[in-house]
Amino acid sequence: MNKKRILKGDILFSKNKEELVQIKDGYLLVDGESIVTVCKTKEEMPKDFEDILVEDYSEQLIIPGLIDLHVHAPQYTFRALGMDMELLPWLNRYAFPEEKNYKDTEYAKKSYQVFVEDLKNSATTRAGIFGTIHRESTEILMDLIEKSGLYAYVGKVNMDRNSPDYLIEETKESIEETKRWIQESKEKYKRVLPMLTPRFVPSCTAELMKELGQISKEQKLPVQSHLSENKGEIAWVKELHPETSCYAEAYDEFGLFGNEQNTIMAHCVYSALSEREMELLKQQKVWIAHCPESNMNLTSGLAPVKKFLKEGICVGLGSDVAGGTKLSIFSAMADAIRVSKLYKLYVDEEEDILTIPEVFYMATLLGGSFFGKVGTFENGYDFDAVILDDSKINQKGLTLFERLERVIYYGEQGMVVKKFVKGVEI
Numbered sequence: 001m002n003k004k005r006i007l008k009g010d011i012l013f014s015k016n017k018e019e020l021v022q023i024k025d026g027y028l029l030v031d032g033e034s035i036v037t038v039c040k041t042k043e044e045m046p047k048d049f050e051d052i053l054v055e056d057y058s059e060q061l062i063i064p065g066l067i068d069l070h071v072h073a074p075q076y077t078f079r080a081l082g083m084d085m086e087l088l089p090w091l092n093r094y095a096f097p098e099e100k101n102y103k104d105t106e107y108a109k110k111s112y113q114v115f116v117e118d119l120k121n122s123a124t125t126r127a128g129i130f131g132t133i134h135r136e137s138t139e140i141l142m143d144l145i146e147k148s149g150l151y152a153y154v155g156k157v158n159m160d161r162n163s164p165d166y167l168i169e170e171t172k173e174s175i176e177e178t179k180r181w182i183q184e185s186k187e188k189y190k191r192v193l194p195m196l197t198p199r200f201v202p203s204c205t206a207e208l209m210k211e212l213g214q215i216s217k218e219q220k221l222p223v224q225s226h227l228s229e230n231k232g233e234i235a236w237v238k239e240l241h242p243e244t245s246c247y248a249e250a251y252d253e254f255g256l257f258g259n260e261q262n263t264i265m266a267h268c269v270y271s272a273l274s275e276r277e278m279e280l281l282k283q284q285k286v287w288i289a290h291c292p293e294s295n296m297n298l299t300s301g302l303a304p305v306k307k308f309l310k311e312g313i314c315v316g317l318g319s320d321v322a323g324g325t326k327l328s329i330f331s332a333m334a335d336a337i338r339v340s341k342l343y344k345l346y347v348d349e350e351e352d353i354l355t356i357p358e359v360f361y362m363a364t365l366l367g368g369s370f371f372g373k374v375g376t377f378e379n380g381y382d383f384d385a386v387i388l389d390d391s392k393i394n395q396k397g398l399t400l401f402e403r404l405e406r407v408i409y410y411g412e413q414g415m416v417v418k419k420f421v422k423g424v425e426i
Contacts (some may be wrong), residue, residue: 001130003031003032003423004030004031004032004048004049004164005029005030005035005053006027006029006045006049006052006053006054006055006056007027007028007030007054007055007057007385007387008025008026008028008054008055008056008057009025009026009028009056009057009058009059009060009061009062009387010024010025010026010058010059010060010061010062010400011023011028011038011061011062011063012061012063012360012362012363012373012404013038013063013365013376013378013399014056014061014357014360014364014365014366014376015361015376015378016361016365017357017358017361017366018357018358019357020356020357020361020376020399020404021038021400022131022399022401023038023040023149023400024400025058025271026038026039026040026062026068027039027040027044027045027054027317027375028042028062028385029045029049029422030179030354030383031384033422033423034380034382035069035376035377035378035380035381035383036049036171036379036421037379038152038193042256043276044379046196049094049286050374053210054271054364057387057417057418059389059391059394060388060389060390060391060404060424061387061388061400061403061404061407062385062386062387062388063123063364063386063388063404063406064125064364064365064368064374064375064376064377064384064386065123065124065125065126065290065364065368065374065384065385065386065388065419065420066095066122066124066125066246066329066330066363066370067125067126067127067262067316067317067329067363067364067368067370067371067374067375067394068119068124068126068127068128068317068318068327068329068332069118069125069129069266069287069315069316069317069318069320069367069370070128070130070224070264070266070289070318070319071129071130071318071319071320071324071327072095072129072321072322072323073115073129073130073132073133073141073154073244074098074099074108074110074112074130074133074137075094075098075323076097076109076111076114076115076118076321076322077085077098077100077114077325077391078095078098078322079096079321079322079325080322080325081094081305081322083297083298083325084330085298085299086230086234086299086300087229087230087233087297087298087299087300087323088232088233088301090298090323091377092164092211093150093285094322095129095152096163096164096166096167096404097164098163099132099133099167099169102131102132102134102137103137103166104135105137105140105413108134108140108141109140112137112140112141112144116140116144116148116246117143118417119148119150119152119327120149120426121136121416122327122328122329122416123328123329123330123386123412123415123416124327124329125150125151125384125386125387126150126151126152126196126371126374126384126421127150127151127152127153127419128142128152128153128155128232128264128289128366129145129152129154129155130155130157130197130198130199130224131154131155131156131157132156132167132170132321133156133157133159133167134156134158135177135178135180135181137155137263138154138156138181138265139181139184139185139229140195141154142154142170142180142185142188142192142378143236143396144190146189146191148426149189149191149297149421149425149426150421150426151191151192151193151371151421151422152191152193153192153193153224153324154185154192154193154194154195155195155223155224156177156178156181156197156199156395157198157199158174158178158196158197158198158199158201158203158204159174159199159203159204160174160204160205160208161202161203161204161205161325162202162203162413163199163203163324171205171207171208172342173210174208175215178212178215179407181194182194182215182219182221183370185189187213188221191421191422194213194221194420195221195222195223195224196215196216196222196224196256197201197224198223198225198251198256199224199225199226200225200227200229200233201237201240201241201247201250201251202224202233202236202237202240204385206254209250209251209254209256210254212256213254213255214254214255214361216255217255217261218257219261220260220261221261222261222262223251223256223257223261223262223263223264224263224264224265224266224268225251225256225263225264225266226265226266227247227248227251227265227266227268227271228247228248228267228268228269228270228271228274228277229266229267229268229269229270229300230298230300230301230350231270231298231301232249232268235289237250243344245274245276246274246276246277246280247271247277247282247358248265248271248274248276248277248281248286249276249277249280249379249394251263251265252280252284257280257284257286258281258284258285258286258413259285259380262287262370263284263286263287263316263317264287264288264289265281265286265287265289266288266289266291266296267288267289267290267295267300267301267303268281268288268290268303268308269301269303269349270301270306271288271297271299271304271308272304272308272344278313281308281313281380282309282311282312282313285314286313286314287314287367288303288308288313288314288315288316289316289318289320290305290308290315290316290317290318290332290336290362291317291318291319291320291323291324291332292317292332292335292336292338292339293319293320293324293325293326293329293331293332293335294318294319294320294323295322295323295339296335296382296401297324297325297382298323301347302339302342302343303339303341303343304339304347304348304351305339305343305350305354305362306340306343306352306353306354307351309415310356310414314366314369314370315362315366315367316362316366316367316368316370317329317332317333317336317362317363317367318332318362319331319332323422326411328412328413329363329412329415330363330407330408330409330410330411330412331411333356333360333362333363333408334359334408334409336354336359336362337353337354337356337359338426340352340353340354341344341353356401356404356405356408359408360408364376368384371392382421382422382423383420384421384422385419385420386412386416386418386419386420387416387417387418387419388407388416388417389415389417390415390426392404392414393407393410394406
């Protein structure tokens, strides 16, 4: 069976943060799981593709799959609630009470089915996902994602202090359940991988963090958590860890902040206020998940994303449901631009505003780099692609760039025609 295929359509992808490749009526050449090349005409195609049937998506947009670096699957049930609250009260009013329900595996199955189905139908192809403290329910989430065809890192959350009684684990139990979950899931899945997930520093004791750091080192597992999201949270961390000069050090001292193991830190709204934190983010190659809608909804603040990009820090986008109200990474792109405008207006008038090429780069190639060779249509990259029918908003005469901009601000609802993840149509 020939694994080669050719997709024809209006192709857009990032080469870097400034350069957006735009090819009208182009050809995307694929061999199995991987991209071969992009051609402007049939005449440019390699000879071994001459007899391959062209799959015609003329007048439709073909883009790399979008990357969601930060989303809470159990919070999908109460999205768009409590949006007039700040972070810490919101967690106690909505997030924690809902997450306790995932002790019930039947509840988890029903709720996660809705989340995974909606994620599958979006333009997102890969994600970094938080579960809850419950091992069995986290495995149910992983089962559903595996069946969906999506790729993801999923975390069983760890919490052994400063949380409601119904969400606090005994430290030893948290460690043992985490080790059991890792052992079971590493052998079971091909498209879903485990990711260590201390919820955030205030909810994890030093003993637990130390053990998780050791597990990360021994098992070579990535890490995801939250960093410098909210002023009250930062002050709390300083109170709990007075020996550290910044929030990031409270992870780093336990081996949970980049270097050998890939790490995603969500938010980093106030990281630029600390030279040490910026230094650690850059030197230890930590990915930032910028979650602009959530940061506005929960009164967290305006992240200095342009500064991060100028420093060479990897910044992707996160929906952060249910701090964010929707799964659309297109909406996150639009919100990232809006936040950068507010940052310029109210924080630093000398700072530049994010551009369309930059936010598209963050949502595809830069965010995708966490998963390896993912997020663009260059040779050797995974064949992750989304085909969009934007005919309802595509007025005659619009350029490909203008069509992309409209999709970013409208969102993809109803536009996704087909979706491929590592060569598999889902």
